Amino acid sequence: MRVIGIDPGSRYTGFGVVEKVGQELKHVASGRINASARTLSFGARLSLIYAGLDDVIAEYLPEHSAIESIFAAKNVSSTIKLGQARGVALLVLEHRGLSPTEYSPAEVKNNVTGHGRASKASVDIMIRRLLKLPDEANISEDAADALAVALCHCQLIGFKQKLESPNRS
DSSP: OEEEEEEOOSSEEEEEEEEEETTEEEEEEEEEEEOOOTTSOHHHHHHHHHHHHHHHHHHHOOSEEEEEOOOOOSSHHHHHHHHHHHHHHHHHHHHTTOOOEEEOHHHHHHHHHSOTTOOHHHHHHHHHHHTTOOTTOOOOHHHHHHHHHHHHHHHHHHHHHHHHOTTOO
């Protein structure tokens, strides 16, 4: 099973592609889409996010998708922009036939580290351990968050499928 995780942002949108075979987890790809150019209109930045995610999906062909759900930022304007970037990510996933599962930041952290209020550093350490990535691997914070979302999905998908199965015992 191949999963793309997305950490939406209006300046940087992180992505992480993880493959699960049996109980083994493998890092396929990760990175971030840079839409931070101040010379671009906000609409052009959203277009960059769409095109970037579309290219990633076309290249790595995930079978499942997961995205971090929205949280309220301290700044109303930032929250609205984040919501718009998240909407673009949801749109490209739907256009590609990948209806995403949504996970809250606390749910992702709890699933990956065992603590829902874990620090970014703890999340980074755990994704490196789970995916057997070397310490020197250069992974941006946005990509690390997206990999955590994908890992969360890999670990919970079987459980969710059992809950939704009409034949569960």
